[in-house]
Amino acid sequence: MPRTFTGSPVRDLLALTARPEVISFAGGLPAPELFDVDGLRTAFDQALSRRSLQYAPTEGDVDLRVLIADRLTGRGLATGVDDLLVTSGSQQALTLVVTALLEPGAVVAVEEPTYLAALQCFQLADARIVPVAGDEHGMDPAALADVIERERPELLYLVPTFANPTGRTLSLERRVEIAALADRHGLWVVEDDPYSELRYRGEPVPSLATLSDRVLYAGSFSKVGAPGMRLGWLRAPESLMRTLVIVKQAADLHTSTIDQAAAAAYLKANDLDEHIRGLCAAYRERRDAMIAALPSTVPAGTRWSDPDGGMFVWVTLPDGIGRGGVDTGSLVMSALERDVAFVPGAPFYATTPDRSTLRLSFTTNTPDDIAEGMRRLATVLR
């Protein structure tokens, strides 16, 4: 008997939004017109060799790991090459951690709502998922302390900066408290950090991994480079690295040698920070266009996040006595009929969903298209 699992409603939905006339706020995709196609084409050409077509070490390309280590160190997270495992996207990093650390029935603490595909990983591992309360400043350390006391989780999963789906950022004060809790209780923490370089205002907040040795830090080229290359990395404590490498070996032996070599060639020949500044300039305008359009898109009493970076705005519709608590899932098809798409919020909840929520991504549309898409959305939501 095959085991039974629930698929991702977001990926199922994305299949419906592929019509060109749909303005989609549903995906979590980077804008393809901003990919550095020429730079990457040159990098692949330089990288292609007999060596890059052959099997390679499970840990990953040494040149690439040195370059990633230097980037992390430059951003304040001191990292050596042996601290890093190259993964097939940061999604794989999550699966490896889960396989390496969790026995069936283990408890995983998460923000609620949180990244859907992380919830799927934990469910596949037969983990028990326990939500931790938070607010617009991210997870509440007191609530975490309570969950630790009551549930004894093995693992805490967080997207501390520009979270998916909420766009929220965990404050420094709370990071310090959460790191101290992890240290005190021997809790492993996964800091999933695909978005922090996409900051449109304000100052960077130090990574949780700078504050505790209990943190496994997952990074990715998908949002700042190109997701099609499926390149991520895991920075992990020495005590876990050997187990993680064995798990990675069983998973796929190693990540594509040619994609890794191309990424290394690209990082040597180009200024990725300069490229990211270009992304931030474009995404900042798109973010601003969406935030500007929201008041005339949603009904009175709606709340939304106002993210400093990343890709997402999180919207909570009013309970509205007259409306009897709208379920955004029931609005998806009417939105598609009006050629606009969003993701309902419910799937991002591990336990009891708030069905009045929805996620909007602002990255893949121009400000003009965002304005038009929000006008269409207004006819559904208001």
Place this chain on the structure above:
Amino acid sequence: MPRTFTGSPVRDLLALTARPEVISFAGGLPAPELFDVDGLRTAFDQALSRRSLQYAPTEGDVDLRVLIADRLTGRGLATGVDDLLVTSGSQQALTLVVTALLEPGAVVAVEEPTYLAALQCFQLADARIVPVAGDEHGMDPAALADVIERERPELLYLVPTFANPTGRTLSLERRVEIAALADRHGLWVVEDDPYSELRYRGEPVPSLATLSDRVLYAGSFSKVGAPGMRLGWLRAPESLMRTLVIVKQAADLHTSTIDQAAAAAYLKANDLDEHIRGLCAAYRERRDAMIAALPSTVPAGTRWSDPDGGMFVWVTLPDGIGRGGVDTGSLVMSALERDVAFVPGAPFYATTPDRSTLRLSFTTNTPDDIAEGMRRLATVLR
């Protein structure tokens, strides 16, 4: 507490064989000088586009799946595009099947000896591995029937053609019997088939998947194209495909879009069968060189497989009363001191190893280097 797993002694050993003066028969690598570097360089250049740098469907690139389906159909295994899931190497196909089908404690039946990294997958899934006896014609159906009766396995894992590590091929008669057993008892079968196109003599034997709908067929470009691209595929029954796609989604969302697009471009522009004929011509000479050298390399009473294809010769040293049953693991370091490398056989056994065995790969050395390497090996083995 992290879980504890045993690493691959083969991959650990490979790190020691990287010195250029070592003639290595240890790896399971294709010969890099036979890679079609120019063809693949052109394919990557053609494939690189905004679309191939973006996220993509979990199932895999449709163009590539059509091309794979056509190749399989042309080889006698009727396959449609929806029967195929593109994987990050066939190693990943194995992990996906294990995650989709096996609860902890499930029983997996295997040939003994068998592919080491498959054993690791089953161990990571906390499966119980039960060996099935066989001989030079592969697994014995009567022994399998007995194991089914006694142990009720969920899954049977086989490399039916030019097996790793033995080089053996399961006869057609036995394939028919094993397929019938699978049908009768509702047993899932994984047919791991990376080597069958590397045939140096004799006629192709029909795939197990042509004989039963209970067979999941895993294929790979690693041995006939380039392993650095990490491209494999799984042909699975419709009843399992949705679950497998969900598991793949959690594992890494999808396989590298650019590598898939490059493989599709390569298959459209080149005659892979012609390339494979070139590989077979070169590997046939290398196989012959190794078989020719064996009588003067090993002690009297040694047995070895005489494979019709693939990459490996399996050697069993004599019990030798005077030698007291040699453990090939104890000879690895002396071989390395003489600048030659092999893999001891013990790690390929799920249960009680025959320590007098060793695996020799003939693919990565020229006939002259094979002759020289075997002379060095003779000083260790005789």
